[in-house]
Amino acid sequence: MSFSRLFRTAALSLSLALVPWVAIAEEEPTIQLAILLDSSNSMDGLIDQTRSQIWNVVNALTDVRKDGQVPQFEVALYHYGNDSLPSYEGFNRQLTDFTPELDNVSEKLFEIQTNGGQEYSGWVIKSAVNQLNWDEDEADFRAIFIAGNEPFDQGKVGWQEAIALARSEDIIVNTIYCGSAENRERALWAEGAEIASGANFNINQNRQVIVQESPYDEDIRALNDQLNSTYIPYGAEGTRGLNRQIQQDVNAGAAIVTRGSSKGSAYYRNASWDLVDALEEEAVDLETLSDDELPLALQGLTLEEKEGYISEVEAEREEIKAQIRDFTSKREGYIRNLPVNDDRTDTLDYAMIQSLREQLARKGFVLE
Known part of the structure; x- marks a missing residue:
């Protein structure tokens, strides 16, 4: 729970104790996204896409409402598969807990340095489920997006165990495979997402990010x-x-x-x-x-x-x-209204936006 929400909760509790008949306003709905990025040597393109396209994801969700309210929007960030991280931590590291302050997330994204390593998908998913400050209200939206290009079953924490843990906490897991769509390794990434009520996408992590220009x-x-x-x-x-x-x-x-x-x-x-x-x-x-x-x-x-x-x-x-x-x-x-000259459906932002629109709707969030 964020500091501001803790403050409001304490204040409301005090009000209730002092004036029992006072009407207590409903807490705003919350969207929590945990982004887990493979930061091994081959993932420079993935990190670059995330650095710029995180704003596209935010913009795509700005009209989302639940019960007429603007949700609290919080992002957490991990990177994994990096030799600079300790092996006893599964070569993964939490960069931010859930925060509504998106500049913190952007700052950490630009601090990531890729380095060859062991990509333990199950371990980093388990870390995110156990370590992050997930909201406990069942009506809120909680989702993990994990992106990488190595086999999904590496490491001593099995992907089945990690996915089962996420499911038990009502956390959706979306998997983004950064490799050939025909690669056999993608099958487990897709299976993990299916079991966790999430979506699986295949993206080209090396696709150059182009910001379309406009007169505005x-x-x-x-x-x-x-x-x-x-x-x-x-x-x-x-x-x-x-x-x-x-x-x-x-x-x-x-x-x-x-x-x-x-x-x-x-x-x-x-x-x-x-x-x-x-x-x-x-x-x-x-x-x-x-x-x-x-x-x-x-x-x-x-x-x-x-x-x-x-x-x-x-x-x-x-x-x-x-x-x-x-x-x-x-x-x-x-x-x-511009003619479509290039297919941009194989980048990180497309994967996140498409899955979020459908999954948020399942939780009663409405894109107005």
Whole structure:
């Protein structure tokens, strides 16, 4: 459970204890995706696809609702099959627990260095099921996406054991085989997904990622820069979070357009370091923050003046986000009307988006 959700749960419990008749609002629905990436020598293309296409996945889900609510969207990240990781850990490593702060995920993706190793699919699936902070509400959506190109049955943790564990926790497992569709090794990848109520895809991990250009891209880039200026760093993580945001814009390269679109959505949250998001999620109390924890623009102001300043920044942010969403809609409409000259159904984002749309619907999530 995220820090913000823990905070809200504690606050609601206190309210119930003090005022038993108070109506308690329903907790927002949650989508949790754990992405497990083979980072052995041959997987540079897979890592590159994930770095840029994660934003396509986010954008494809921005209109998802459940019971009229915008879900909490959280991503966790592992890499495996890498000799730089300890053998006693199954050559796999958790890079992030579930987080709604997508810049953290992007940062970790760009830190992955591929290296030859032993790809133990069963072990990393078991690690993800046991180690991650999965939500316990049965109505929420929980899924694993594991991508790799080696036999699915390597390592001392059998894939059957790992899949059975995931099923027992109502966690869907989707498998993405990065190799020839006719390869016999793919059969176990497909069988694992079928048993775990997931989907199996075959992708070309070396397919070069091309971001389709549109007449609206410059507008989105400019608005993205304006959006960054509305973030108010606070506390120990403030400066680091702001620097991370800027660095991930740089890392995105041509994908800054799709990343910019994601930043205009409700899924882009930064409550651990941005004061606007933190106050909206009730993760902090403005009245108790010392001047040392605030940026210079807020130091020395009265509480009322601080609240006024933050409200103005929040309003500006919402206006910029609305403009980003408008240009994103126009961009998507433009791209849909272009002639299809190339088949892009063999990349990571296509695999994830197609499976998520069907699986979310099974859980009662609606793509509006």
